[in-house]
Amino acid sequence: MGTTPGGNVRAGPWPDAPEDRVLLARVARQDRQAFRILVDRHLASIVTLARRMLRDEAEADDIAQEALLRLWKAGDTLDVGPQGLRPWLRRVTSNLCLDRIRSSRRVVVTDEVPEVAEAPTQASGLEEQDLARRVAEAMNALPERQRRALALFHHEGLSQAEVGEVLGVSDEAVESLLARARRTLRQSLENEWKSLLQGES
Amino acid sequence: MTEKRTIEGTGLEAFEQVLERYGSDRTRWPAPVRRDFAGLVAKDPQVKARLSEAEALDRLLDLAPEPAIDTRALADRILGAAAAVAPAVQAPQARVAWARSRPGSAAVAEWPAAALLAASLVLGAVFGVSGVFDRAAAPMVASASADADPDQIAFENDSLIDFGGDLL
Numbered sequence: 001m002g003t004t005p006g007g008n009v010r011a012g013p014w015p016d017a018p019e020d021r022v023l024l025a026r027v028a029r030q031d032r033q034a035f036r037i038l039v040d041r042h043l044a045s046i047v048t049l050a051r052r053m054l055r056d057e058a059e060a061d062d063i064a065q066e067a068l069l070r071l072w073k074a075g076d077t078l079d080v081g082p083q084g085l086r087p088w089l090r091r092v093t094s095n096l097c098l099d100r101i102r103s104s105r106r107v108v109v110t111d112e113v114p115e116v117a118e119a120p121t122q123a124s125g126l127e128e129q130d131l132a133r134r135v136a137e138a139m140n141a142l143p144e145r146q147r148r149a150l151a152l153f154h155h156e157g158l159s160q161a162e163v164g165e166v167l168g169v170s171d172e173a174v175e176s177l178l179a180r181a182r183r184t185l186r187q188s189l190e191n192e193w194k195s196l197l198q199g200e201s
Numbered sequence: 202m203t204e205k206r207t208i209e210g211t212g213l214e215a216f217e218q219v220l221e222r223y224g225s226d227r228t229r230w231p232a233p234v235r236r237d238f239a240g241l242v243a244k245d246p247q248v249k250a251r252l253s254e255a256e257a258l259d260r261l262l263d264l265a266p267e268p269a270i271d272t273r274a275l276a277d278r279i280l281g282a283a284a285a286v287a288p289a290v291q292a293p294q295a296r297v298a299w300a301r302s303r304p305g306s307a308a309v310a311e312w313p314a315a316a317l318l319a320a321s322l323v324l325g326a327v328f329g330v331s332g333v334f335d336r337a338a339a340p341m342v343a344s345a346s347a348d349a350d351p352d353q354i355a356f357e358n359d360s361l362i363d364f365g366g367d368l369l
Contacts, residue, residue: 032284039279043272051268065279072283132264139265154224154262179221186258193257 017041020085028076035072042086043068046093049156052148053097053166063100067092094158098165105168131192138188142181149177150185211237216248225255 017023017037026034046067050060067089071078080088139147145167152158152166153174164174186193208215208222216238223230230238241248 032280035283036276036280039276043276043279044267044270047270047272047275048267051270061275061278064275065282068279069282069286073286128264131261132266135261135265139262150262153229154259155265155267160223175222178223179218182221182224182258185262186254189258189261192261193254196257196260197253 024078024080024085027072028074028078030075038071038085039068042089045086046089049090049093050097052151052156053094053158054100059100060097063093063096066096090157094156094162098162101165101168134192135189138185141188142184146177146181146184149174150181153178208234208237211241213245213247213251216241217251220251220255225252225259 020038020041023034023038027038043064047060047064050063051057054060054063070092071085071089139150142150149163149167152163153160158166160171160174160178164171167174167177169177208218219230219234219238223234227235242252243249
């Protein structure tokens with residue numbers, strides 16, 4: 001079993017699998033092996049995005065499935081655009097999540113899934129792992145809505161308008177949440193970002 | 202949605218608000234904000250310093266680990282759903298093993314089919330020009346065409362794969 005950086009478990013060992021565009025051409029011809037490789041490669045990313053947006057594990061999994069089945073069913077009509085497959089999948093996923101939110105107008109979900117940060121493994125050395133741990137601690141200490149706003153905007157790349165839709169707040173409220181989150185993190189991680197700057201000078 | 206600008210002023214304090222709200226990545230700033238602060242970084246060293254600090258903070262945020270998710274069961278479910286949606290063409294085992302060991306060599310695996318097709322086109326042109334084959338083989342060709350599946354091309358060493366018209 002291979003593992004992606006960050007600890008998410010992949011289902012298949014595809015260390016030398018072809019790049020996405022080659023696999024997409026095969027998926028267009030209903031090649032199930034190629035589809036499996038793409039699922040293993042991209043599923044964790046879109047599930048993470050969907051869970052952050054919906055805060056409901058089961059619904060997020062449904063959305064991720066729907067996004068990938070759209071890829072499978074598109075056949076040779078699929079056009080992922082110049083940015084490639086992952087941005088396309090993430091865009092489909094976020095649009096499906098927004099549709100779900102709009103149709104239900106649900107903000108707080110009964111089965112909220114708290115994010116449990118994996119031990120940082122993508123960092124290259126012990127020092128960087130320790131730094132990643134401190135960043136995770138600082139983010140976990142933020143009020144929940146500030147943390148969610150920042151995760152959706154910074155880590156998932158949603159626009160402010162989309163973050164507002166997910167959280168059920170106005171654009172101005174999103175700006176306020178992001179500003180307060182960054183202000184707090186700037187203070188709590190002051191030693192860390194100053195060390196980064198000194199390391200570059 | 203029209204992007205709007207909610208920052209008042211264009212000085213250092215306003216720039217700090219921009220960095221707090223949107224981060225250091227200028228591609229994420231609303232267009233009016235980008236326009237209003239376009240030249241400020243180059244002109245004002247304090248502004249440039251604030252931008253560097255915000256970039257350092259954003260790099261720290263990039264280090265935050267992602268939540269742990271085991272997607273194996275979901276992947277199996279998706280593949281099962283895909284199997285129910287449309288008939289699949291199984292990739293030949295030899296091709297999958299090759300694909301695992303030789304990254305980027307997908308194009309090479311396709312050439313036997315393309316080469317055979319090209320060869321048949323050349324032969325067809327030669328015989329067509331000479332006219333001899335037409336008279337001798339017409340009955341045989343007619344018989345073979347009636348039996349052939351126009352949507353499939355079978356090769357000795359490959360499983361059947363529906364190329365349709367996409368080799369041309």
